[in-house]
Amino acid sequence: MEQQALVIALVGVLGIGAQWIAWRTGWPAIVLMLAAGFLAGPVLGIMNPKAAFGEILEPMISIGVALILFEGGLSLDFRELRKYGEGVWRLVLFGVPLGWFFGSLAGYYVAGLVWPVAILFAGILVVTGPTVVIPLLRQSAVQQRPAALLRWEAIVNDPLGALCAVIAYEYFRATVDGGTAFEVVPEIAIAAGLSGLFGYAAAWVIAFAFPRGLVPEFLKVPVLLVAVVGTFVLCNKIEHEAGLVAVTVMGIALANMHVSSLRSIHPFKQNIAVLLVSGIFILLSASLEFEDMRFFDWRSGAFLLTLLFVVRPATILLSLLFSKVPWNERLLLAWIAPRGIVLVAICGLFALRLSDLGYDDGSILIGLSFAVVVATIVAHGFTIDIVARLLKVKGAERPGLLIAGATPWTVALARQMHELETPVMLVDSSWTRLKPARAAGIPTYHGEILNEATEHNLDLTPFQNLVAATDNEAYNTLVCSEFAPEIGTDRVYQLGDAADDDDPRKLPSTLRGRALFKSGLSVDDVQQRQLEGWVFRRTKLSEQYGLEDARDNLPESANMLLLLKPDGDLAFFTHAAAPTPEPGDTIVSFSPPRTKTAEDQAAKAARKKSPRGGSKPQPA
Template sequence: MEHFAAVLALIGVIGIGSQWVAWRTGLPAIALMLVTGLLAGPIFGIINPEVDFGHLLEPLVSLAVAVILFEGGLSLNLRELRHVEGAVHRLVLIGVPVGWVLGALACYYIAGLVWPVAILFAGILVVTGPTVVIPLLRQTSVSSRTRAILKWEAIVNDPIGALCAVVTYEVLRQAGGGATIVQAGVSLLAAAVVAGLMGFGVARLLGWALPRGYIPEFLKAPVLLVAVIATFVGSNAIEQETGLLAVTVMGIAMANMGLASLRDVLRFKENMTVILVSGVFVLLSASLDLAVLRQFEFRFGLFILALLFLVRPATVFLSLLGSRIPWRERLFVGWIAPRGIVLVAITGLFALRLGELGFGDGGTLVALSFAVVAATILAHGFTIAPMARVLGLTSPGGSAVLVIGATEWGTALAGALQRLGVGVVISDTSPQRLAEARSRDIACFNGEILAEATEERLDLQQFGILAAVTDNEAYNTLVCSEFAPELGRDNVYQLGDETDDAGNSLPATLRGRAIFQSGFGVQELAHRIREDWVFASLKVDNPADYARRTSGMPQSGGPLLLIAKSGRARFFTHASRPTPGQGDTVLAYAPRPALQAAGWQLLHDQPARNPETSG
């Protein structure tokens, strides 16, 4: 028992540790988890999943994949389909059959598998694992339409690939009894329809119960989790491998019901998915058997190359032929197709069943599936970001700043950031207040940032920082509280810790980080504008020079924002003072004379003010 607990803890440390290292370094998290799992598993022998978990390994992995697929389904809003020009429909309805046929040809003529095994394995290969695609997209700044296409394809095709393998296996199994492919296909289609209806029915039941108070708040997340597991197991009891379809339909259905209650549990589901993805991939790589990998042959390498450079691109190009998707997006989607745990899990399951039917390629399939997973994760994990940049499909993802409030100071801040080359969008509900920003060619969003429809009109994936600077501090707090779970508590900022006449202030647990180190708010900021405080920038050459140029700044002013060479920005706050490095740029806000005396480059367009006459 102590050993089992130690293994679980080690898997958690390795998986989450790899995610943290990936966040700090920008390396693909999936690739790091694959490598660390290999080191802990077959290389050093610290973890041996088949021994440590025994017969529980397969059901644990299956349940984890079910929860991951359900959470992925919750992120699929049908309104996204209006913006992908029919690409998802084509990749499912055309891409799956085309990929199945081309994959079967490659399996037979290049990998040397017999036809029945080649057809079964090619059916599994139509998947592009969401357990891999979603983490890659989370770390990469890909344009919104391309991101939606890859995400939808991965989640929808995952259960379809399993069903393709089931169809092939059922035909092989029933061949002795005279059953035809049509009979097996009709039988499986009926089971798939039942599974889909089961998932949709459970979603409707929960959608009816949640908003009516039949489930208390503290039980919403547990009930949802248990419902997912029960739906998965129940559907598999009807027909093996249809559970993935049931939970996917369940997730998509609930995502499009407009349930306010889902917002309360969605963060819990996302956190659980990160843990499960980490654990599953460590188990996946630790389960690799070096003896099986030694069966890897030269022709298998050629097969993987054919899969990467022929089968996948041809599938995407044929599927999107005649569509309005630009060629650069087709090239990108045609390259990015990493496989994950579902491929290995289903292949391992059917490898055993094929042995029972007298086909001797089962062991070969296991080695081949591991090789495909490792090759695609490494190839696509390390090339997705460079290829997106080369094809011009990157968004400002994570480096842009969203300024809420087209006040005089907010517009000046957005203009200063724009002049420094930082992606910035300023949002306000009033087109009149946005007029000044538009006159400076600053990107504007006219609308209520808290409205549900905002996600359709504004790609929130591009923003790494939010600054709420309206003249209503309570509204600033509400905005920060709303976006903190998505952007991170350390990346939402607002005008500072201002108190009312009675000494009361809004709770720190709801507020964003205070923009100014001294924590002053709306009224004090208006006073400083009248005193001719302005924005200025300084490119840091060495720490000593930077210290000299900031030494004469007033205590309540000075450095405001650090813009790293990578383009990412961080505010100076009362709790955090980022240290500039050589080549970084610092944006300051201070009195004009102090900035000019210290040699800062002024960025503010407003003329000098006379404090005695300005109102």
């Protein structure tokens, strides 16, 4: 019991710790998780998941994979297929058989596997998997179309790869007893079809029950999790690994039934996915034994190179031949194909089964599958940014600013940030209000920012900060509340005084975004100042020209709005805190016209006479 508790605690610390280090450093999280598990397991011997959990380790990992695939399916909206459908269907209909064929040739002629093992292994290799692709896309700024194609391929092909392995195994098992492919393939196809129908039926029941109040709010998440696990286990009884098909179909179906009550559980499911991905990677890499790698030789190394530089490129380039996908995006897809949890989990299962059938090469699959995972994750994880930049499919590298509401003040702010080369997008439902921004060459989006279709028509990935500044402060609060789980509560801002939870006339602070400006200027305040001729000004700081110097050269009533760091990061001055300026930063302030009033001059003179008390700048 104590050993199991220790392993669970270590899995959490190592998994989330690796994710945090990846966030701080920009390194691929999956590489760090693999390294952490490998060090804690076979290298240092701190934990041994197989000894701690025994036979329940495999079903634990299988259920975790099922939940991850379901969560991934919830992110697939058919509206994306209107833009990317041709590429998606080609990667599924042509990519799977081509990848299976080329992988089988590589396994037999390069790795030296016997045909049955090579064919089965190649079937599993067609998977990429959301557990590795989605973390890579989260950390890199790849453009919307190639990112969507990689995500769809990873989620849809995951269960298909498992079915390819099942078909191969059942066929070779049947041939031992004198069976044929015509006896095996239809049976598995029917089982997969039934599992898909069962997954769709489960989604329909959820979509029917939740909006009608048949399930109370506090039970929706538990009911959904139990439904996913139950569907997965039941369909696995129909056929091995058919449960993966069922939960994937269930997730995609629910995503496209547009059940409004599911939006409230999105943050929870995303947190569950992060925990599961972290935990499963640590468990699998910690379970690896040096004995599993004893078969690794020069042929295995040649197989890995063939997989990276021949099999994947040939599969993608042939699948997308004569398609509308540009060549630079095809080349990115041809390189990026990291393998992850499903590959290792399924290989571990079938290695034992192949050995039972008399194929000695089956035992090689465990070590070879881990070698494929490590090689592809390291190769693709560390090069995706470089390759995307070389192929010119890199999205915005600097953190962007999303502004809700087109007013004279927001248009002026957007123009200022646009001139500073910060990615900015102004969103408003009024075409007329967006006209000044369009005339100034500022990127705009005409639509309702809270509409679900907006996230599919507008790529929100480059924008890591949001300012809600429409004429309606309650609406601004709603926008901040909606985007806070995705962007971060400390990166959504709105105009207006800080909320007072004891004042029944004001909205609670738990809903509002952070109040812009130290003084908490309201929408009416900034609009009035805009009419009076106030403008945005920017000031570059240096070793010789600090914050106090910048203040001295601004009118007394000026308000500092934000700091722009040299790397493009934005730090706003709010009612609660002010960032510490450093040399190289640019201060953007909202300032009145430059008029030398007696009051301003007296205030500046008083500031110059008073001691500054140290080198650390004081908050604005």
